[in-house]
Amino acid sequence: MELFELTAHELSEKIQSKEISAREVTQSVLDRVESVEPRVMSYVTVTRDQALAQADVVDAKIAAGETVSPAAGIPLALKDNLCTIGVETTCSSKILRGFHPPYDATVVEKLKSAGSVFVGKANLDEFAMGSSTENSALFPTHNPWNLDYVPGGSSGGSTASVAAGEAVWSLGSDTGGSIRQPAAYCGVVGLKPTYGRVSRYGLIAFASSLDQIGPITKDVRDAALLLGAISGHDPMDSTSIVRDVPDYTKALTGDVKGLRIGVPKEYFAQGVEGVIADAVRAAVDKLVSLGAIAEEVSLPHSEYALPTYYILAPAEASSNLARYDGVRFGHRTARATSHIDLFEKTREEGFGPEVKQRIMLGTYALSAGYYDAFYLKAQQVRTLIKQDFDKVFEKYDVILSPTAPTVAFPIGQKTGDPLAMKLSDVLTIPANMAGIPAISLPCGFADGLPIGLQIMAPAFGEEVLLRAAHAYEQATDWHTRRASL
Amino acid sequence: MSNYETVIGMECHAELLTESKMFCACANEFGGAPNTRTCPVCLGLPGSLPVMNKLAVELVLRTALALNCQVSRDCLFARKNYFYPDIPKGYQISQYDDPIGHSGYLDITLEDGSSKRVHIRRVHLEEDTGKLIHAGGNESEVDYNRSGVPLMEIVTEFPPDLHSAEEARAYLEKLRTILVYLNVSDGKMEEGHLRAEPNLSIRPVGSDKFGVKTEIKNLNSFKSVFKGVQYEVERQSALLDEGGVIRQETLGWNDLRGETYHMRFKEEEQEYRYFPEPDLVPLHFEDADIEAARAALPELPDAKRERFVTQYGVRPYDAAVLTSSRPTADYYEAAATDGVDPKAIANYVTGELARLINASNQEISQIKITPAALRDLIVLRDSGKITNGVAKTVLEKMFETGQSAQEIVEAEGLAAVDDEGAIAAEVDKVIAANPDVVAKILAGNDKSMAFLTGQVMRATKGKARPDVVNRLLAERIK
Numbered sequence: 001m002e003l004f005e006l007t008a009h010e011l012s013e014k015i016q017s018k019e020i021s022a023r024e025v026t027q028s029v030l031d032r033v034e035s036v037e038p039r040v041m042s043y044v045t046v047t048r049d050q051a052l053a054q055a056d057v058v059d060a061k062i063a064a065g066e067t068v069s070p071a072a073g074i075p076l077a078l079k080d081n082l083c084t085i086g087v088e089t090t091c092s093s094k095i096l097r098g099f100h101p102p103y104d105a106t107v108v109e110k111l112k113s114a115g116s117v118f119v120g121k122a123n124l125d126e127f128a129m130g131s132s133t134e135n136s137a138l139f140p141t142h143n144p145w146n147l148d149y150v151p152g153g154s155s156g157g158s159t160a161s162v163a164a165g166e167a168v169w170s171l172g173s174d175t176g177g178s179i180r181q182p183a184a185y186c187g188v189v190g191l192k193p194t195y196g197r198v199s200r201y202g203l204i205a206f207a208s209s210l211d212q213i214g215p216i217t218k219d220v221r222d223a224a225l226l227l228g229a230i231s232g233h234d235p236m237d238s239t240s241i242v243r244d245v246p247d248y249t250k251a252l253t254g255d256v257k258g259l260r261i262g263v264p265k266e267y268f269a270q271g272v273e274g275v276i277a278d279a280v281r282a283a284v285d286k287l288v289s290l291g292a293i294a295e296e297v298s299l300p301h302s303e304y305a306l307p308t309y310y311i312l313a314p315a316e317a318s319s320n321l322a323r324y325d326g327v328r329f330g331h332r333t334a335r336a337t338s339h340i341d342l343f344e345k346t347r348e349e350g351f352g353p354e355v356k357q358r359i360m361l362g363t364y365a366l367s368a369g370y371y372d373a374f375y376l377k378a379q380q381v382r383t384l385i386k387q388d389f390d391k392v393f394e395k396y397d398v399i400l401s402p403t404a405p406t407v408a409f410p411i412g413q414k415t416g417d418p419l420a421m422k423l424s425d426v427l428t429i430p431a432n433m434a435g436i437p438a439i440s441l442p443c444g445f446a447d448g449l450p451i452g453l454q455i456m457a458p459a460f461g462e463e464v465l466l467r468a469a470h471a472y473e474q475a476t477d478w479h480t481r482r483a484s485l
Numbered sequence: 486m487s488n489y490e491t492v493i494g495m496e497c498h499a500e501l502l503t504e505s506k507m508f509c510a511c512a513n514e515f516g517g518a519p520n521t522r523t524c525p526v527c528l529g530l531p532g533s534l535p536v537m538n539k540l541a542v543e544l545v546l547r548t549a550l551a552l553n554c555q556v557s558r559d560c561l562f563a564r565k566n567y568f569y570p571d572i573p574k575g576y577q578i579s580q581y582d583d584p585i586g587h588s589g590y591l592d593i594t595l596e597d598g599s600s601k602r603v604h605i606r607r608v609h610l611e612e613d614t615g616k617l618i619h620a621g622g623n624e625s626e627v628d629y630n631r632s633g634v635p636l637m638e639i640v641t642e643f644p645p646d647l648h649s650a651e652e653a654r655a656y657l658e659k660l661r662t663i664l665v666y667l668n669v670s671d672g673k674m675e676e677g678h679l680r681a682e683p684n685l686s687i688r689p690v691g692s693d694k695f696g697v698k699t700e701i702k703n704l705n706s707f708k709s710v711f712k713g714v715q716y717e718v719e720r721q722s723a724l725l726d727e728g729g730v731i732r733q734e735t736l737g738w739n740d741l742r743g744e745t746y747h748m749r750f751k752e753e754e755q756e757y758r759y760f761p762e763p764d765l766v767p768l769h770f771e772d773a774d775i776e777a778a779r780a781a782l783p784e785l786p787d788a789k790r791e792r793f794v795t796q797y798g799v800r801p802y803d804a805a806v807l808t809s810s811r812p813t814a815d816y817y818e819a820a821a822t823d824g825v826d827p828k829a830i831a832n833y834v835t836g837e838l839a840r841l842i843n844a845s846n847q848e849i850s851q852i853k854i855t856p857a858a859l860r861d862l863i864v865l866r867d868s869g870k871i872t873n874g875v876a877k878t879v880l881e882k883m884f885e886t887g888q889s890a891q892e893i894v895e896a897e898g899l900a901a902v903d904d905e906g907a908i909a910a911e912v913d914k915v916i917a918a919n920p921d922v923v924a925k926i927l928a929g930n931d932k933s934m935a936f937l938t939g940q941v942m943r944a945t946k947g948k949a950r951p952d953v954v955n956r957l958l959a960e961r962i963k
Contacts, residue, residue: 081532096531203532208763236534236536238765239763315760325575366566366759
C-alpha cells in the first residue's frame with residue numbers, strides 16, 4: 001500500500017515511531033494530487049509549499065523528542081468555506097475570488113497547533129448550497145469511484161480528496177447533509193457533530209442555526225481522532241457549548257451488546273432505492289448479530305424536514321449573504337454608478353444561479369405578510385421534528401437509516417431537476433433540524449458506487465454514535481476498499 | 486393662539502460607556518484615524534461571529550429599571566436587514582420582539598413647575614453603524630470605527646405624551662441626566678453619543694385623528710431639539726393653513742440657518758425582514774438578576790431632589806438645580822456637612838460658584854475649590870470673621886488659585902473690622918461729608934440710610950460689619 005492510502009491513525013503511528021517522516025507522507029499525498037487531480041478536481045487551491053513546510057516542522061519536533069498530537073504531520077484538506085490566513089478562501093464563488101482572510105477559522109487554528117499539514121482548499125457547491133458540487137462556480141468535482149459521477153455535495157471536494165488519496169482526511173461543513181451525503185457517495189466516513197460541539201468561527205456561514213463543521217475520514221477511528229481535535233467551546237462562537245471534550249477513541253470498544261437501535265420506517269419509504277434499503281437493513285442485522293437490539297420506530301415529522309429546511313436555510317442565508325456587497329472584500333463590479341447600483345451589479349455578477357434562487361426564497365420567507373406563514377411555521381415544524389427525536393431517544397441509543405436514497409448519480413443528470421437534486425438530502429436534513437450528531441459510513445456498493453449507512457444519536461451522543469459505527473465497521477470490510485484511479 | 490395640537494414621539498440613541506464594542510474586543514472610543522479600531526467581527530468579514538458584551542446588557546438593564554420599565558425575562562436579538570455601505574453585515578443586530586425594557590415612564594418638570602409623566606415604549610440594545618464620508622465627486626469612503634459600538638435605543642410610547650418643544654427638550658434633558666447619573670452614557674450630544682430624533686405631527690385641537698408625521702435628524706443639542714421642533718410645528722401649521730398637505734418624510738436640521746431640510750420621503754414602510762439572530766443565544770434574566778440590578782441603582786435625580794428638600798431644607802427649585810447633575814449633587818453633599826447652614830451652601834453652589842464655573846467653561850468636577858474649602862468659607866462668613874461682600878471676593882480668588890479662604894483673608898487683610906472705634910471714626914466722617922443726606926433721613930426718608938451705609942462700607946473696603954455700621958449710624962443721626 002502507498003502511504004496516501006493509509007488512514008491517519010496508521011500514519012500517525014509510523015510518524016511518531018519515526019518509521020516514516022511527515023515529509024514522506026506529505027510528499028506521497030502531493031504526488032497523488034499531481035497524478036489524479038486533473039481527473040478528480042477536488043481542490044480549488046493546493047498549498048504545496050505550506051504543506052511541506054508544516055511537515056518539516058513536525059519532523060523537527062519529533063526529532064527533538066517532543067510529543068506530538070495524532071493529527072501531527074497528517075495531510076488534510078479544508079473545505080474552501082473555512083477561513084485561512086493569507087490563503088484565498090472562495091466558497092467556490094466568484095464573489096469571493098481574491099478574498100484572503102486576515103484570520104484563521106478556530107478549527108484551522110486548532111489543527112495548526114496540532115501540527116496538521118494543510119494540502120489545500122477543497123471545492124464545494126457555491127456557499128455550500130447544493131448536493132453534487134456541480135454548483136461550484138469554478139468547476140465540478142468528480143467521484144473517484146466513477147469519474148462520470150458526482151461526488152455529492154456540498155463538501156464534494158473534501159470527500160473526493162479523501163476517497164482519491166489526495167488527502168488523508170479532511171474537514172467539511174454540514175447544513176443539511178453536506179458532509180454525510182458526499183461521504184456516502186464517495187465511500188468515506190463523514191460525521192456531523194452536535195450543533196455547538198465545534199466552533200463555527202471562521203466557517204463562512206450558509207445557515208447559522210444549522211451549520212456545523214465535521215471530519216471526513218477513511219475510517220471511524222480517524223473520525224474520532226479528528227473530531228476530538230476540533231471540538232470544544234470557543235469564546236468567539238456564542239453558540240458553541242461549554243462542555244468537556246472526551247477522548248472519543250475510548251468509545252471505540254467494539255462492544256454493542258444491548259445497544260438499542262431504532263430503525264425509522266419513514267426513512268425507508270418511497271424514493272429510497274431497494275438496493276440501498278437492503279444494504280442498510282443488512283447493516284442493522286449485522287449489529288444485531290453483534291448483540292444490539294433493533295426495533296422499528298417512527299419519526300412522523302421527518303417527512304416535513306425537507307420543505308422546512310428550504311424555508312429556514314434560505315431565510316438565514318439571505319441575511320448571511322447580504323455582506324457580499326462589493327464594499328469591503330471580494331468581487332466588486334466595475335460598472336457601478338451609485339451605491340445601490342454597486343450592490344446590485346456586484347451581486348448579480350458575483351453569485352451563481354442556485355445562490356440567487358435561495359436568497360430570493362429566503363427574502364420572500366422573511367418578508368412582512370409571509371413571515372408567519374413561512375418562517376414562523378417552519379420554526380414550529382422544526383420543533384416538532386426535534387421532539388420526534390427526543391421521544392425516540394428516550395428508548396433507543398441510536399437511530400439507523402440510509403444516508404441518501406440513492407447512490408451517486410451521473411454529472412449533469414439532475415442539474416435540470418432541482419427537486420430531484422434536493423431530494424438526495426431528504427434523509428440527512430432531519431439531524432440538522434434537531435441539532436443532533438449523525439455519521440455516514442460505507443455499508444455496501446451498488447454498480448461500483450458506495451452506499452452510506454447513517455447513524456444518528458442524541459445531542460452530545462458522539463461517543464455512542466462512534467461506538468456503534470466502529471463496531472459495524474470492524475465487522476465489515478467496506479472501509480478498506482479504495483477507489484482505483 | 487394656535488389652532489393645532491402638536492404630538493411628539495421621541496426616539497433616542499445613546500452610545501454606551503463600555504470599554505469594548507458590542508460584539509468584539511475593539512475599543513469603544515470616539516475619534517481616531519478611520520478604520521483603526523476594527524477587526525473581522527465589526528467589519529463583518531465572512532465567517533466572523535458576534536459575542537455579546539455583558540456590560541452593554543447590564544447598562545441597558547440598569548437604564549430600563551431607572552426608567553420604571555418592565556424587564557423581559559427572555560430577550561432575543563434580531564437581525565434588521567437592509568443594504569447600506571456603512572452597515573458591514575447587511576444587517577444590524579438589534580432587538581424587535583421582547584426588548585430588554587418596555588412599558589416604563591419618566592416624569593419631567595416643566596418651566597412653570599408642573600410635572601408630567603412621559604411613557605416609555607421600549608428600551609433596547611443594538612449595534613451602531615459605521616460612518617459614510619462623502620469624499621467629493623462621485624466617491625464615498627466608509628469609516629467602521631463606530632461599527633459595532635453598543636447603542637441603546639429609548640422610544641416613547643404611542644400615543645405620545647409630549648406636545649411642545651419645551652416638553653420635548655425637558656424630556657431629553659431629564660433623560661440625559663438619568664443616563665449620566667447611571668454612568669450608562671456620557672450624554673455628549675455634540676459628539677453624537679446621545680442622539681435624539683423627534684417625530685412630530687399636528688392636528689386640529691379636539692381632533693382624535695393623528696396627522697402625518699415627519700422625523701427630524703441631526704439635532705445635536707438641547708437647543709437644536711427645541712428649535713427644530715418649534716420650526717417644524719410652525720412649518721406644518723403654515724402648510725396646513727395654506728391648504729397644503731404634509732408628507733411623511735425625514736428631515737435634517739441645519740443649525741446655522743435654523744431650518745429643517747428634506748432628506749427623504751418615508752411614505753412606504755421599510756421592509757427590514759426582522760428575524761431572530763441565530764448567531765447569539767437568547768438572553769435570560771432571573772428575578773435575582775433584576776433585583777440585584779435594581780438594588781445597585783444609584784439614587785436618581787427625583788429621589789435626590791426630594792431628599793435635599795427634606796434633609797437640607799433647601800427650596801425645591803434649588804434642589805432641582807443641585808440634583809440636575811450627579812457631580813453637582815455630590816459636591817453639594819460633600820460641602821453641606823454638619824456645622825454649616827446647608828441653605829447657605831446651596832445658595833453658593835447654585836449662585837456664585839455656578840456663575841464662576843459657567844464663565845470659565847469648566848465642569849464642577851474640574852474646579853480647584855474642594856467642597857471642604859467652600860464649607861470653610863461659609864463658616865468663616867457666618868461666624869462674622871468676614872463680611873458677605875468679602876466672602877464673594879474670596880470665593881473668586883479661591884476659584885482662581887485653589888488657596889483656602891483663611892489663606893486669602895490673612896494674606897490680603899480681609900478680616901472683618903470689629904473695632905467699633907475705627908468704624909465710628911469712618912461713620913463720623915461720612916455723616917460730616919453728607920449733611921443733605923442726613924437731613925433727608927431726619928425728614929423721614931429711611932432709604933437714604935442705605936446710601937450712608939454704602940459709603941462707610943466703601944471707606945472700609947467692605948470689611949466693616951454692616952450691622953455695626955448701621956447701629957452706629959442710627960445712634961448718631963437720631
